[in-house]
Amino acid sequence: MYLTKKEVAEVLRVSVRTITTYMQQGAIPNPKKIGGILLWEEVELHRRIKHASPSAVEPERVKRGRPRKVRFA
Template identity: 55%
Template sequence: MKYLTKDEVASLLRVSVRTVTTYMGQGLLPQPFQLGRKLLWDEGALIQFIQPKPVLANHTSEPAKRGRPRKVVAL
């Protein structure tokens, strides 16, 4: 069992340390445990948490339209 510091988590995810802090606040990462002043994540739990989740096959909603709405011309 290996534990990762915030710097190691950032390099694993290829983001900055500040982004890891933001992800923590948004609940996008599992909660670390604190040892003294350091935050530590269990490597196995972190990797399992960030694995892609399966998508349902019968997903029928359309993707959100992007860009500005078109003008409607009244006839």
């Protein structure tokens, strides 16, 4: 059975945008493009998640914006 990006997001309990980020970071297996739609094999997705390290499933959050100035007393 194949899952759409929205269904993968529901399985992982994240947003659809996060799935795109996971794809770019290699945290989830590459999808297959069938009829112009990205689809993931359900079995392969569950296998990857089961054997993945926690950092591969939930990548570090990158702080956005300018770093704070460090002030010394």
